[in-house]
Amino acid sequence: xxxxxxxxxxxxxxxxxxxxxxxxxxxxxxxxxxxxxxxxxxxxxxxxxxxxxxxxxxxxxxxxxxxxxxxxxxxxxxxxxxxxxxxxxxxxxxxxxxxxxxxxxxxxxxxxxxxxxxxxxxxxxxxxxxxxxxxxxxxxxxxxxxxxxxxxxxxxxxxxxxxxxxxxxxxxxxxxxxxxxxxxxxxxxxxxxxxxxxxxxxxxxxxxxxxxxxxxxxxxxxxxxxxx
Amino acid sequence: xxxxxxxxxxxxxxxxxxxxxxxxxxxxxxxxxxxxxxxxxxxxxxxxxxxxxxxxxxxxxxxxxxxxxxxxxxxxxxxxxxxxxxxxxxxxxxxxxxxxxxxxxxxxxxxxxxxxxxxxxxxxxxxxxxxxxxxxxxxxxxxxxxxxxxxxxxxxxxxxxxxxxxxxxxxxxxxxxxxxxxxxxxxxxxxxxxxxxxxxxxxxxxxxxxxxxxxxxxxxxxxxxxxx
DNA sequence: TCTGCCCTAATTGTCGACAGTCGTCAGACG
DNA sequence: CGTCTGACGACTGTCGACAATTAGGGCAGA
Numbered sequence: 001x002x003x004x005x006x007x008x009x010x011x012x013x014x015x016x017x018x019x020x021x022x023x024x025x026x027x028x029x030x031x032x033x034x035x036x037x038x039x040x041x042x043x044x045x046x047x048x049x050x051x052x053x054x055x056x057x058x059x060x061x062x063x064x065x066x067x068x069x070x071x072x073x074x075x076x077x078x079x080x081x082x083x084x085x086x087x088x089x090x091x092x093x094x095x096x097x098x099x100x101x102x103x104x105x106x107x108x109x110x111x112x113x114x115x116x117x118x119x120x121x122x123x124x125x126x127x128x129x130x131x132x133x134x135x136x137x138x139x140x141x142x143x144x145x146x147x148x149x150x151x152x153x154x155x156x157x158x159x160x161x162x163x164x165x166x167x168x169x170x171x172x173x174x175x176x177x178x179x180x181x182x183x184x185x186x187x188x189x190x191x192x193x194x195x196x197x198x199x200x201x202x203x204x205x206x207x208x209x210x211x212x213x214x215x216x217x218x219x220x221x222x223x224x225x226x227x228x
Numbered sequence: 229x230x231x232x233x234x235x236x237x238x239x240x241x242x243x244x245x246x247x248x249x250x251x252x253x254x255x256x257x258x259x260x261x262x263x264x265x266x267x268x269x270x271x272x273x274x275x276x277x278x279x280x281x282x283x284x285x286x287x288x289x290x291x292x293x294x295x296x297x298x299x300x301x302x303x304x305x306x307x308x309x310x311x312x313x314x315x316x317x318x319x320x321x322x323x324x325x326x327x328x329x330x331x332x333x334x335x336x337x338x339x340x341x342x343x344x345x346x347x348x349x350x351x352x353x354x355x356x357x358x359x360x361x362x363x364x365x366x367x368x369x370x371x372x373x374x375x376x377x378x379x380x381x382x383x384x385x386x387x388x389x390x391x392x393x394x395x396x397x398x399x400x401x402x403x404x405x406x407x408x409x410x411x412x413x414x415x416x417x418x419x420x421x422x423x424x425x426x427x428x429x430x431x432x433x434x435x436x437x438x439x440x441x442x443x444x445x446x447x448x449x450x451x452x453x454x455x456x
Numbered sequence: 457t458c459t460g461c462c463c464t465a466a467t468t469g470t471c472g473a474c475a476g477t478c479g480t481c482a483g484a485c486g
Numbered sequence: 487c488g489t490c491t492g493a494c495g496a497c498t499g500t501c502g503a504c505a506a507t508t509a510g511g512g513c514a515g516a
Contacts, residue, residue: 016301016469016506043497052471054282057498061286065293067383073244074477074498089381096328100320153317155295155394159387166383244476244499271467280501281468302468302507 017051022059029068029079029169036081036169040069067166082170084222090167091215095208097160098144102191102207104151106200113150114196120146121192128181133174136181143188147195175225176218187213245279246286253287257296257307257397264309264397268297295394310398312450318395319443323436325388326372330419330435332379334428341378342424348374349420356409361402364409371416375423403453404446415441 028034040060046053060077063069071077082090109117123139126132141164148157167173177184187210194203256262268288274281288305291297299305310318337345351367354360369392376385395401405412415438422431 018469019301039497041497053498054470058285058289058469061289061293065289073247075479076498086383089383092328092332092381093325093384093387096324097321100324104320153320155314155317155391156321159321159391163383163387246499267467269467282500282502285468286499303509304468 017055018058018062021049021051021055022062025059025063026066026068026165029063030165032171034079036079036171038079039076040079041076067162068169080166080169082166084170084219087167087170088215088219090163091211091218093163094160094167095211095215097156097163098147098211099204099208101144101148101151101153101156101160102195103200103204104153105147106195106198106203108152109150109195109198117143117146117150117192117195121188124185124188128185131181133177133181136177136184137174140184140188147191172222172225173218175221176214180217184210184214245283246290249277249279249283250287250290253291254294254296254393257291258393260399262307264307264399266307267304268307269304295390296397308394308397310394312398312447315395315398316443316447318391319439319446321391322388322395323439323443325384325391326375326439327432327436329372329376329379329381329384329388330423331428331432332381333375334423334426334431336380337378337423337426345371345374345378345420345423349416352413352416356413359409361405361409364405364412365402368412368416375419400450400453401446403449404442408445412438412442 025034025040034040042053042056042060046056049056060069060071064071064077068080069077070080120139120142124136124143127136127139145157148160187206191203191206191210194206253262253268262268268284270281270284270288274284277284288297288299292299292305296308297305298308348367348370352364352371355364355367372388373385376388415434419431419434419438422434
């Protein structure tokens with residue numbers, strides 16, 4: 001049971017070809033290898049990967065399910081373009097979902113889960129000290145996903161992931177971070193405290209405001225960068 | 229330009245075959261023609277409809293996008309089974325989404341939209357007087373969708389539709405209605421008032437409690453029917 | 457009798473080919 | 487010169503066939 005490539009196994013198990021291609025495409029899109037608005041050419045991609053068009057098509061449909069692409073009939077599948085307004089709308093949805101997750105998590109969290117939740121918080125603390133935006137971003141992501149997991153609502157997690165992925169198609173998300181690390185960290189800490197104290201109402205409120213603040217900061221940063 | 233069946237044109241334009249089949253399947257599932265847990269046999273369905281398996285497969289993937297079926301690799305696509313716990317979780321999500329929609333709608337609603345929103349309210353009033361559960365159900369649906377539309381958040385609408393469709397897979401949703409019509413109507417009226425007065429905070433709160441109440445009533449009704 | 461393996465039938469996953477559709481562009485026409 | 491028409495090329499939608507996988511049942515061995 002040693003030298004076993006579990007990744008390869010899982011890749012084949014989870015979805016042979018179509019699933020693998022889906023993950024590949026998702027990675028490429030999130031990395032910006034395929035630009036928003038760009039069309040995904042099925043035949044070109046199929047000959048590039050050496051597979052038939054069928055799994056490619058299926059992968060595209062799965063991506064559409066995640067909201068990352070848009071399929072126009074007889075035209076093809078296009079990588080979703082997110083404008084600032086839609087990003088704001090996504091953040092509003094996130095604020096509602098995060099608030100719900102925070103509320104539930106505060107009600108049901110165990111001591112062990114509380115410790116798990118502390119890990120990403122400490123990551124963010126370290127990232128704030130060293131002003132490591134990338135690390136902070138990751139810790140932030142983990143923190144929120146952790147709360148979602150603790151809340152234990154499968155559908156909520158799935159919807160939340162979709163919203164986050166879609167939002168991350170917006171190429172300038174990181175604009176809002178510089179200078180906001182300390183404030184953002186402080187908010188995460190108060191959220192952690194509220195959850196630790198099982199104060200559901202407070203956790204929900206803090207969560208909601210936390211996301212709304214992030215939205216406001218992002219919008220402001222975008223407008224500022226446009227003014228220049 | 230007169231006797232032109234734009235519906236037929238749009239039907240062909242919007243989704244050739246796969247889309248049509250998707251709608252057909254969705255209808256069949258919601259009508260209970262295909263039971264939850266049942267497998268959708270691709271070859272059987274393809275020979276039944278006289279088309280190839282490709283559009284069938286695609287339709288199934290679209291249904292998976294809507295959360296109505298579950299695709300297990302190398303096993304097939306199965307109509308989603310909803311248990312009471314998952315239904316509760318879906319209602320919790322709904323409460324968050326509806327609250328957000330109510331909040332936004334209260335902020336941006338116009339006089340004309342207010343009149344449009346009054347239509348389903350009047351339907352529910354009439355349904356309550358005549359104790360027409362089916363009609364009330366429809367009015368209820370329209371009322372909430374109308375608020376969603378007014379809120380104007382496209383992604384929110386899409387997510388909301390998915391949650392509602394999934395919830396409606398639970399076969400005993402209507403159990404909670406008998407005896408609750410007057411109370412439910414009253415809640416809708418207060419929501420309408422809050423939105424009309426542009427009281428966003430109040431609209432959000434009322435919405436949230438409205439859905440939570442519906443959830444509680446449904447759970448109670450289910451447990452009651454199980455006890456018997 | 458029970459357990460485990462293998463075989464088979466049914467069904468999904470993948471393939472290559474063809475048909476249908478859309479955008480483009482050259483050419484005809486006013 | 488601008489507009490419309492029709493053919494062309496590229497691409498997606500659909501098809502039928504084949505390969506791979508799974509579930510179920512029969513059979514041999516303990």
